[in-house]
Amino acid sequence: MIPLETLQRPLGMADPHASKIAIAQCENELASITNEFDFLYNLKETIRDKISKVPSLESVADNFFVSSRTLKRRLKEEGTTYQKLVDDIRLEESKKLMCNPDLSLQHIAERVGYQDPANFTRAFKKWTGDPPSIYRENLFKTSKALSR
Numbered sequence: 001m002i003p004l005e006t007l008q009r010p011l012g013m014a015d016p017h018a019s020k021i022a023i024a025q026c027e028n029e030l031a032s033i034t035n036e037f038d039f040l041y042n043l044k045e046t047i048r049d050k051i052s053k054v055p056s057l058e059s060v061a062d063n064f065f066v067s068s069r070t071l072k073r074r075l076k077e078e079g080t081t082y083q084k085l086v087d088d089i090r091l092e093e094s095k096k097l098m099c100n101p102d103l104s105l106q107h108i109a110e111r112v113g114y115q116d117p118a119n120f121t122r123a124f125k126k127w128t129g130d131p132p133s134i135y136r137e138n139l140f141k142t143s144k145a146l147s148r
Contacts, residue, residue, distance in 0.1 A: 039064075040078055048089050054113045057082045086113075091127045094120075098136045105132050 046060055055063075060082070061071040075081055090112040097108045109120035124132045 039074065044085060044089060047086060048093070051086075051089055051093055051113055052111055054086055087123070087127065090114075090123070094124060094132070095135075098132065098139060101140070105136070108132070 043060065043064070046063055047055065057071060058068045061068040064071065066074075072082065075085070094108055094112045097103055097111055103111075105120070106117045109115075109117040112120070114120035114123070121131050121133075124130075124135065128135055130138070
């Protein structure tokens with residue numbers, strides 16, 4: 001352990017001006033990271049709220065008061081695309097809904113924006129490797145095994 005008096009001793013080579021600059025740079029960087037996180041989080045929530053009728057990229061861009069081109073650029077900077085966000089949200093929501101045995105796969109498909117259950121099945125299989133019926137079956141098998 002470092003003695004307290006050593007930690008409280010002023011630094012001999014400290015530069016108050018450089019310290020202020022470094023702190024300002026750190027605060028700017030933190031603000032930009034926070035803004036990016038808030039932007040992506042808010043974008044996901046906007047899509048999630050309307051997932052049963054997925055909004056177009058253009059309408060979402062309008063909600064954020066940016067052009068569709070700017071939205072695409074910001075998403076690219078984040079390493080994603082609008083379609084990838086939509087797919088991720090659809091997958092996440094469909095997995096949640098599958099936990100409810102009272103919901104049919106057709107109803108789940110509609111709730112996540114698919115009018116045709118066959119398209120939902122194809123997409124779900126692409127995302128997970130299993131069709132939704134098998135995924136759900138395995139989910140309930142696992143649930144029963146854990147409850148024993």
